[in-house]
Amino acid sequence: MAEPIVVIGAGGFGREVLDVISAINEASPEAIWEVLGVVDDSPTPANLARLEKRGVTYLGGTEVPLGWQEPSSYVVGIGSPSVRRVLAERYDASSFQAAVLVHPTATHGYDVSIDHGTVVCAGVRLTTNIALGRHVHLNLNGTVGHDTTLGDFVSVNPLASVSGDCVLEDDVLIGVGGVVLNGVTVGKGATVGGSACVVRDVPPGVVVKGVPAR
Numbered sequence: 001m002a003e004p005i006v007v008i009g010a011g012g013f014g015r016e017v018l019d020v021i022s023a024i025n026e027a028s029p030e031a032i033w034e035v036l037g038v039v040d041d042s043p044t045p046a047n048l049a050r051l052e053k054r055g056v057t058y059l060g061g062t063e064v065p066l067g068w069q070e071p072s073s074y075v076v077g078i079g080s081p082s083v084r085r086v087l088a089e090r091y092d093a094s095s096f097q098a099a100v101l102v103h104p105t106a107t108h109g110y111d112v113s114i115d116h117g118t119v120v121c122a123g124v125r126l127t128t129n130i131a132l133g134r135h136v137h138l139n140l141n142g143t144v145g146h147d148t149t150l151g152d153f154v155s156v157n158p159l160a161s162v163s164g165d166c167v168l169e170d171d172v173l174i175g176v177g178g179v180v181l182n183g184v185t186v187g188k189g190a191t192v193g194g195s196a197c198v199v200r201d202v203p204p205g206v207v208v209k210g211v212p213a214r
């Protein structure tokens with residue numbers, strides 16, 4: 001029987017997560033997930049119309065499921081690591097279970113661990129001896145090389161490439177098409193701009209951009 005799931009976030013990534021769930025269901029002989037609906041504290045009218053068009057129920061604000069008698073699985077479909085952390089901590093403190101969602105076209109090698117709440121989108125390539133923390137987002141066609149660790153709430157945006165022997169600490173965001181060269185540590189909460197090339201360690205909390213990233 002399909003497992004019920006709530007998606008948090010009606011924005012772009014929330015609806016891309018719905019696509020990941022659909023692809024997982026379509027690739028399986030029987031549906032794995034039953035989407036109960038989407039929650040969002042301030043959905044735009046355009047995004048509500050987009051949900052309605054695809055036949056997905058808008059359940060209300062993010063607090064609504066927390067009052068349910070029968071909790072389900074959930075996933076946070078919001079790109080910002082800090083916003084995702086706040087929401088996940090509220091749901092994790094309840095009886096909800098954070099789902100792991102891996103698109104069927106993603107691939108991984110030997111010894112890859114994926115913690116709760118993590119979403120791996122279409123075309124992602126993970127090689128070997130990689131650890132992904134809680135509520136990590138690996139967006140379309142991203143790559144992660146050998147012996148690399150991603151902390152909790154890390155976001156790797158589309159087409160970004162994280163090389164081998166890297167550490168992305170908690171709450172790091174790698175912008176679209178960003179490159180992290182091998183052996184680099186990106187400090188907690190740092191942001192790497194789109195198309196940047198990170199050639200040396202990045203201190204916690206800073207924003208770097210450009211080639212080489214500064």
Ligand SMILES: CC(=O)SCCNC(=O)CCNC(=O)[C@H](O)C(C)(C)COP(=O)(O)OP(=O)(O)OC[C@H]1O[C@@H](n2cnc3c(N)ncnc32)[C@H](O)[C@@H]1OP(=O)(O)O
Nearest residue numbers: 139157158174175176191192193194195196207208209210
């Ligand atoms: C499916 C999806 O949509 S997934 C989402 C994909 N999007 C991303 O990954 C976005 C990643 N974010 C970025 O690249 C951002 O621009 C950041 C984080 C680097 C900077 O954001 P902000 O601090 O708000 O920068 P802001 O827009 O004010 O620009 C400041 C300056 O940096 C420049 N700049 C902004 N981003 C970049 C970048 N990625 N590379 C080089 N320069 C940049 C701007 O041109 C501006 O330069 P100026 O002062 O000479 O005019």
